[in-house]
Amino acid sequence: MPAPQKTARRYLLVTSAVLSSLALASAPAVAAPSPSPSTSPSTSPSATPPANMSTVGGARLGQPGTQVNLASGVPVLPKDLSARSWIVADAESGEVLAAHNSHWRLAPASTLKMLFADTVLPRFPATTEHKVIPSDLADVGSGSSLVGIKEGETYTVHDLWLGVFLRSGNDAVHVLSKMNGGMDKTVEEMNEHAEELQALDTHAVSPDGYDAAGQVSSAYDLTLIARSGLQKKDFREYCSTVTAKFPGETKKNKKGKSVRGSFEIQNTNRLLSGDSGISVYQGIAGVKNGNTTNAGATFTGVAERDGTVLLVTVMNPEKDEHNEVYKETAKLFDWGFKAAGKVQPVGELVPPKSAQASAQPGANDSGEAGGSGDGVASGKPAASASVARGSGGMGIALAITGGVLVLLAAGAFLVNRRWPLPDLVRRRR
Secondary structure, eight states, X not given: OOHHHHHHHHHHHHHHHHHHHHHHHTSOOOXXXXXXXXXXXXXXXXXXXXXXXXXXXXXXXGSSSEEOBOOTTOOOOOSOOXXXXXXEEETTTOEEEEEESTTOOBOOGGGGHHHHHHHHGGGSOTTOEEEOOGGGSTTOOTTOOOOOOOTTOEEEHHHHHHHHHHHOOHHHHHHHHHHTTOHHHHHHHHHHHHHHTTOTTOBOSSTTOOOOTTOXXXXXXXXXXXXXXXXXXXXXXXXXXXXXXXXXXXXXXXTSOXXXXXXXXXXXXXXXXXXXXXXXXTTEEEEEEEEXXXXXXXXXXXXXXXXXXXXXXXXXXXXXXXXXXXXXHHHHHHHHHHHTTTSBOSEEOOOOHHHHHHTSTTOOTTSBOSOSSTTOOBHHHHHHHHHHHOOSHHHHHHHHGGGHHHHHHHTHHHHTOOOOHHHHHHTTO
C-alpha cells in the first residue's frame, strides 16, 4: 500500500475509534460485579463465564463465547484453542479482531506486573540506586518467582526492572514497591491507574500478581494495560530484552578482597526466548507472562509483521501441555496477521478516561491526552504533530474536514501508538 494511502487509512482508523469512544462515553459502561473479598485464592474459577460481563469496548465483547465476524476472505480461527479467555487486537487502531470471553474476570498471575510497571516505572530514574534492607523482602510470598535479590546489596532501578520483566521476580517488585512508599500505597495507585485506563475488570491486591483473594483482571484489561505500557520507552526496552547480566552477591575472593560478580538472566517469555517445543515467534517484541496455581498460565504478547502490530492475550488454557499458553498465542497471532484488513472488528480497545474527557465539548486543550509515556502529548499539540506527519494533501484534508482536528487531539492516545517495534524486532533477526 503506498505511503499516502497508509497515512490516510491510519487517520480514518483513529477518527473512527475516537467517534466510537465518544459514543461509548454517552452510554454507561457495564462492569462485572466486584469480586468477593472472601473468595479463597486457591478456589478454581467457574467452568463457564458469567452472563453479565462488562461491555466496555463494545456490546459483543460482553457476550460469552467466541466473537468474530467471519466472511468471505477471512481466515477461520484455529480450532484447537482451549483458553478460557483470549483476545486479538490491532495495537495501533485499537480494533478488536476477535475475542473469546474477553471480559471474564480471572486471576491474572504475573501479567499483572504490566500494571505495576505502567504505574511505577515513571517514578524513578533508571540510575537510581537502592540498598536492600530486610523489610523490603519480608512479605514476598512463598513459592514466588525470584530474580535473586540479596539483603544488604545495592541495585539500580534498571537492575530491578530487568528482574521484574525477565525473571518475573516478585522480590524485585517488592523492593520497588517499598521504594514507592509501600505495598498498600502501590496497590492503591495501581487500582487508580487501572480505572483511568478503563480496565474496569481489574482489581489488584498484590503488585506482583501472586494469588490473592479478589485479585482479578481480564484478557481485555490486560491488553489495554499492555497497550498503555508499550508507549513508554523503558517499558518497551525491558519487555523485549531476551537476556541480561544481573548483579550477584558480594563475596571475598582468594585474596580477601570484596568482589561482586553477576549472573545471566533470561526472559521467561518463551515466544521471545524460545524453549523446548517452542520457537521464537517472528516479530515478537514483548510483553509479559504469568503462571500460578489459581490463574494457570497467562500471557500477553505484542508482535509486528509487515507494518501491522497486534496484541494477543491468552488466559488459562485448559490443555495441560508444556508451553500451551504460548502455542495458542502463536496460533492467534498467525490468524490475526492473516485476518488484519479483512475481518470486520467486533469491538475496540477504549482510550483512557483522560483522552475521552479531552474529546468532550469545551475540554481544555492543555489536558493530557492519556498516559504518561513518551510519545503522548497534550491534546492540541499532539494533533498538530500528527497532521504534520501525514504525507500528501489527503491526510491534511482529513484532519481539517468536519472538525477532525479536535477528534485527533482527543485521539492522540491512539495516533501516537506508532511504536518503534520493528526496531526491537530487527535486533533479534
